[in-house]
Amino acid sequence: MTDKITDGRSDKAEIADEPTRRTILKATGLTALGAYVGMNIPFEGNLMALAQGMSEEDIMSGKNGLVLLNDRPLNAETPAHLLDDDVTPYKHFFIRNNGFVPDSALDMDAEGWTLTIDGEVDTALELSIGELKSRFEEVTLRLVLECGGNGRAFFNPGASGNQWTTGAVGCADWTGVRLSDVLNAAGIKSSAVYTAHHSDDPHLSGDPDKEVISRGVPIEKALAEGGIIAWAMNGEPIPAVHGFPLRLVIPGYPGSASQKYVNRIQIRDQEHDGAKMTGYSYRVPAYPVAPGTEVPEEDMVVLTDMPVxxxxxxxxxxxxxxxxxxxxxxxxxxxxxxxxxxxxxxxxxxxxxxxxxxxxxxxxxxxxxxxxxxxxxxxxxxxxxxxxxxxxxxxxxxxxxxxxxxxxxxxxxxxxxxxxx
Amino acid sequence: MTGSCSKRKNVKMSKTLTGLGAGLCVSLFLAAFGATAQPVYDPMRPSMSPLAPLATGPTAQGSQAELDPKLGNLPVGPGAEDTYYQCVGCHSTAIIRQQRLTDDRWDYLWTWMIDEQGMQEPEPEIAEQILAYLKTHFSSER
Missing domain, CATH: 2.60.40.650 (Immunoglobulin-like)
Structure with missing residues (x-):
């Protein structure tokens, strides 16, 4: 089994300058999509998003009818009538990105990818995708992913962030291995409290030392039914924008708990304090507040189960x-x-x-x-x-x-x- | 529309941006003029449209605020240019244009961007002008 995904194209020469072009785009902030923010993106009838060497712009050409909320980073939601399928197809699956899509994902190149499990475990693991597939039972689960901020547009006064209406949700078939199987293989110590998820997506500021997002869940949730480490979405390698080559899917929690591009799951002896775990990110007041109230940071608690x-x-x-x-x-x-x-x-x-x-x-x-x-x-x-x-x-x-x-x-x-x- | 799309499949990667732009333009044109039915009231329309600055804006100038396409469609006004160049180093103006926040939340976001997100802090008078611009045009208070 090979971890290198190809789609049969061999025109490597054509994409040789891609990283350079992407770098320029990121540095200047010029994107062709910018002019289409707030509009429905029409389907172009091809699946360029699955091709090698694409840019972030190409991703939207594989999406049909989504409303683009932000072009950098990419964020787009799905109108309700396009979510009628039992299994949300790629073309209709919403996009919520906190940073840039890594070049390895854009190239669909999983060569050498490993997943590390460390921290409060008996035996730290470093697993290739091949080892994940061979050592653990493969499961396919149909799981809802919903952004914690879905419906934010209806709050008044406004709340900061992308103004999702109803379309930051989708339900796909995810194939991978149970998160609990992998964590138990490492051996969870009694000191374990929380997971900490890490990935390699580039930060918007360009600072290579900054993590875009690093969230986690209570260890009980990580070991509970439903959570998986996935490499396929709807029977295909996970598309670039959704987390190629590996992502977590931890259903029931805000989508941000389901780290894309995941390469390390650290087990911690305290609530994780990574990027967008603290402050006001994915947190709600510990008590009811009137609209517009300034709530002290220490009174904000982590958002866990999403509501019905x-x-x-x-x-x-x-x-x-x-x-x-x-x-x-x-x-x-x-x-x-x-x-x-x-x-x-x-x-x-x-x-x-x-x-x-x-x-x-x-x-x-x-x-x-x-x-x-x-x-x-x-x-x-x-x-x-x-x-x-x-x-x-x-x-x-x-x-x-x-x-x-x-x-x-x-x-x-x-x-x-x-x-x- | 189909013609444009199939043409795009052959566009070399280096021309992708132009190709995508053209494809979108054609499609949007047809979408706009292909619709004949009168729009029906949408019960899920937010009271303040989240994407309003593109059409009708929640700005101090009301729905007629002039947008500057050279500055990422930010509303024209004092501080627009400084705001544009300060912000687009990291993200596009699309996320700014969606906001309608209290002054306190803008103050918090400003500090958060500097402390947590690696934003370079401008000179105090520039910072003051940018914050005033944001609080004027993307506010829930005015």
Whole structure:
């Protein structure tokens, strides 16, 4: 088995100057995508993003219909109606990058890649991708990844960061090995408290000593069901922008816990204090605060389980339907704690609710399909609202939940417009 | 649109930027003029559009704020040029243009960028002008 991924192209000469060009782009800040921020990026009908030697600009040519929020670093979200698939395809999977995509990922070159497990372990490990594949059982799990800041755009006053509306979420099939199997192979000491994830993506400032992001999870979460070290997304090597050649997927937590380009998992005897673990990053106030409150840093606590949520993915908001005739409305529901108990639908602004049919997840932390037939009584404007409830009886609120300085965890009910004719 | 796209497949890597730009332009043009239906009210539209500075801006000047394409579409105004050159060393103006924050949060972000993110601190009077610009144009307070 080889770790070097190729796509059959051999025109190495053509891409020989790539690193130079990328360096210039990063230094000058000139990117061709800049002019398209805020717009839907049309699909170009090819998969240049899977080709060797691409640049960050090429990545967007493999994405279809995403709204570009930021071109440097790349951040793009998916309109709800493009998330209708049970398994989110690459072209519709949102992008949340904190730094640059490493050149090794752009080149799809995994030569010599190793993953180190060290810290509070009995035996530190340094594993090649080949060793990961041969030593541990391969698993494929369908797992939701959602940015902690999904829904940030609805907070008022605004919260700093990319202004995600509803589309910083996707559910792909991830193939790899269980994180718990690898950590247990190293032997977790009783002093272990937290994981610390490390990767090699370049920092925006250009400082090679700065980590872009280095987050972790409590050791109990790292050893729990669901977490994997993945090398494939939807049956293909993980695309460059999603973490080639290795990434963590730790479902239920904010997406930032699922380190891309992961090359080291350090086990620590305290809560990790790496880049974007401290201050206000991925943290919420320890107590309820009024909108706009300045919360002291020491009162901010790490965001853990993402809240229960649902998204109406069909029809597209604004769709027409014949009055008096049943029409299917469908979407997905998910929860950071693992399972959703029910989804209800309203066509009268939440005055009355009707249960939707809810499918079981294919595995824990996969999103669950819901379907409901709605009949709009007479011609006019309607809104269809969806409300998921988790196994603890906790539901999505109709309004934006507790304001917090960075705008995390907004799981307000999703609403679409429907026009009855 | 299809013609443009298939043409792009043959573009050498060194011409990719131009190729992508052209492809996007054509596609966007068709998308804009291909739509005939009147837009329907969007119940999930944020009360303040997160991408507003591209169209209608949450700025002190209101929705008619003039944008400077030479400065990454930052709104025209005192401090725009200093802000542009201070910020684009690390990130594009797209992330600035999405913000609508309290003055306190801008002060915090400024310190965070210097202390944690490797931003070079400008001369005090330049810093003051940039912060004033940010608080004027990307504010939840005014």
């Amino acid at each position: 949520k649902s998204l109406i993915t069909f029809p597209q908001s604004g769709a027409q339907a014949a009055a008096g005739e049943a029409m299917e409305v469908r979407g997905h529901a998910w929860s950071g704690s693992g399972d959703v108990a029910s989804v209800d639908i309203s066509i009268d602004f939440g005055a009355t609710w009707t249960p939707a049919a809810l499918e079981a997840p294919v595995n824990k932390f996969a999103w669950q399909r819901f379907r409901a037939d709605v009949t709009l009584p007479q011609a006019g404007y309607y809104e269809v609202w969806a409300r998921a409830t988790d196994l603890n009886g906790v539901s999505q609120p109709p309004v934006v939940p507790g304001w917090n300085p960075r705008g995390y965890g907004n799981n307000m009910q999703h609403r679409i417009a429907m026009i009855a004719t």
